[in-house]
Amino acid sequence: DQQVKQNSPSLSVQEGRISILNCDYTNSMFDYFLWYKKYPAEGPTFLISISSIKDKNEDGRFTVFLNKSAKHLSLHIVPSQPGDSAVYFCAASPGSGGYQKVTFGIGTKLQVIP
């Protein structure tokens, strides 16, 4: 049973346009969410996170939006660049204190076309 769902396995976007990656979750106990980026043959690197007390968090070209009532979050990349081409993983955790198991989605492969 997938608790974190990334329903789009792949996405292609033109350079300079907006990329929107979506993520849905089913566990209402999740209240801390993260996005990771992964290039082939490398480990994932942290991009941005959001706590459930917020509905938006921004870091440069990356913005994460959280809709708790819909159990949905999205990552916006504006403007998209060819170097953004990678697999993006959504992750969720039931709280931020102590050890909290982090559950990952299956990833969305983003291709930014020059």
Place this chain on the structure above:
Amino acid sequence: DVKVTQSSRYLVKRTGEKVFLECVQDMDHENMFWYRQDPGLGLRLIYFSYDVKMKEKGDIPEGYSVSREKKERFSLILESASTNQTSMYLCASSLLGLGDGNTIYFGEGSWLTVV
């Protein structure tokens, strides 16, 4: 800079062999994790540890064991490797609490092929 180092990037092992994957972190993190990544399945947690000599099963612990004798080192052991354990293995670490800038840091990954 945070550093999680996995000792072997690429390994080829035979079915039935005992395999050790080693991971070291230099951030004095309490938590350490082993994940495996497979196409279409994302990152799945095998085991984690929140302290020396402590371990907890993740989602797919069958066929694996772990060892954490020192805070900085977390080893994944495949007692008898099988072909369905061919995968990319990722070690990670974090401070006890996520948030406030704390997150999970991953190593570069170890590609294991079992033949």
